[in-house]
Amino acid sequence: MPRSGSPLSNSLPPLVFGTATFNYQYNVDPYALGPTSLVQKALAQGVHAFDTSPYYGPAEEILGTALDTDLVRRHYPRDQYFILTKVGRVAADIFDYSPSWIRQSVQRSCKRLRTNYLDVVYCHDCEFVSPEEVLCAVRELRRIRDEEGTVHYVGISGYPVLVLCELAEMILRETGEPLDIVQSYANFTLQNTRLLSDGLQRLVNAGVDVVTNASPLGMGLLRSTGPPVGAMGNWHPAPDGLRQACINAAKWAEFRGEKLEVVAVRFALENWLREGAKVGSLGDPLGNTDVSYGHALSLPRERLGVSVMGVSKVEELDETMRVWRSVLDGLADDLDAEPGTITPSDSVTDHEWSLARRQTIRELAKGIRGVIGSQWVDYAWESPDPGFFNQRERKDDVVVNEVEVSAAPDTTMLTPPSEADDNGVPTDVPPLCSEA
Secondary structure, three states: OOOOOOOHHOOOOOOEEEEEOOOOOOOOOOOOOOOOHHHHHHHHHHEEEEEOOOOOOOHHEEEEEEEEHHHHHHOOHHHHOOOEEEEEEEEEEEOOOHHHHHHHHHHHHHHHOOOOEEEEEEEEEEOOHHHHHHHHHHHHHHHHHHHOEEEEEEEEEEEEHHHHHHHHHHHHHHOOOOOEEEEEOOOOOOOOOHHHHHHHHHHHHOOHHHEEOOOOOOOOOOOOOOOHHHHHHHOOOOOHHHHHHHHHHHHHHOOOOHHHHHHHHHHHHHHHHOOOOOHHHHEEEEOOOOOOOOOOOOOOOEOOEEEEOOOHHHHHHHHHHHHHHHHHHHHHHHHHOOOOOEEEEEOHHHHHHHHHHHHHHHHHHHHOOOOHHHOOOOOOOOOOOOOOOOOEHHHHHHHHEEOOOOOOOHHHHHHHHHEOOOOOEOOOOOOOOOOO
16 A cells, blocks of 8 residues: 555545544543444445544544454454544644644644554644644654655644635745645535635645545534434534534435535535545445445546544444445446446346435435525535634743633643643643744
8 A cells, every 4th residue: 555655646535544542532431432342343344544633532542442342453464554643733712723732732642542653643723823833843853754654645634624724825935835635514505505605726736746625424413313412511603593404414415315524525526526536536435345335336536535433332424434435336337437346246226226325325315405595505604713812822932821721621620630631731842833
């Protein structure tokens, strides 16, 4: 599997397992999810890329434990799967993009994930810091890539599409090298497609190799039961009007015998495969392990838009993979596959069903967007909130905490207890500095 030295798009799989669900934000007890068996089953079903972050509470350690098992080592050598993680976001209102912290964060992630290298490292939620800090962090990550080899590809992640575009353009302009990857979340969904309308062409022009679409359910907004409520309570940033519009859409779909999340997942996966192809990847979409689907599925070697999908249960993984295979099945016609490329083992029923299902989803999606209404379709909430203050500020090269951090769930749940003091402030964060 190609790595550094060749474009990331040559090998990254187009479906990535997101581990934000291994966090107290989404689940009261992420350890109770059975994450090791979940990760192993994902690998067995052909999912060979995992997205995580030190900000996701215990997610890195949970994922590292799941991958460091005899079963995985025997059947899936390290070069057969990708690990994508992040740096810079320390807690809910604490960001540190300094070179010294970037170095420490990379080393800590390698230790937690039990690996000698990280395939991709993003600057996490980059809209919360200045462009200069993002540029400094990207340069440090590239230095680590070139001199130490513990990072292979470098990117940025965040919510506001226009900020991602501006930063990608700035990094190309200032360094002469485009970003390997940009991760957008909740901006190519059934409710909001700003990644396509406002961002795609600008990111292409900025030379970005891969753009991943994360959180196709809008962080749980597009679920029949609404956003998940974990140990952090009702944390979702969507305003009440948008929440109600999605509840109305769920009822509309249910009346027609469908679940909102089923329509939303298929809409996002299927459409981003095509729309995101310019910034997509050539990696095998099923990891050459598609034996359970009942037929040999082989698509022509074309770039496919990359999606990041989080699941909490084996049942959710099974449903996601069923939808994914069906989407790929129906996509073959769009990619002008050669005759016989898709060969059902016993009949053409599966392929015909996939094509029919695609048309049904398109009609349902149009109806759901109509129910959500023009006020909320393509609505994006502010990030960061007005008045946000990064509690790691620099004065005379010394970090000071001008605002006392309370032991609120949004801080303590996302910061490992062993690395925080009684106020939830990490004790192992070095001072912010402007190292070259």
